[in-house]
Amino acid sequence: MLTELKDARRAVGLKxxxxxxxxxxxxxxxxxxxxxxxxxxPFAELCRNSGVxxxxxxxxxxxxxxxGINVGAAVAVVLKD
Numbered sequence: 001m002l003t004e005l006k007d008a009r010r011a012v013g014l015k016x017x018x019x020x021x022x023x024x025x026x027x028x029x030x031x032x033x034x035x036x037x038x039x040x041x042p043f044a045e046l047c048r049n050s051g052v053x054x055x056x057x058x059x060x061x062x063x064x065x066x067x068g069i070n071v072g073a074a075v076a077v078v079l080k081d
Contacts, residue, residue: 002066009079026077032060035074
């Protein structure tokens with residue numbers, strides 16, 4: 001499922017991902033399992049309330065790499081076409 005992040009339009013990071021969800025332009029959300037729960041729990045709740053499916057990723061580094069960045073990412077989203 002992470003391969004979808006490499007080729008799709010995406011938003012990376014909490015602020016941009018929340019903005020995209022509120023704008024109803026998100027297809028799928030990705031959350032790193034090793035990210036701080038203070039960050040990920042409210043984000044997961046927003047996803048559930050908005051009907052956005054959530055995919056778990058083992059590490060922030062893995063999620064960041066999948067997004068094409070050289071640092072870890074706690075959350076990322078694939079945008080609708």
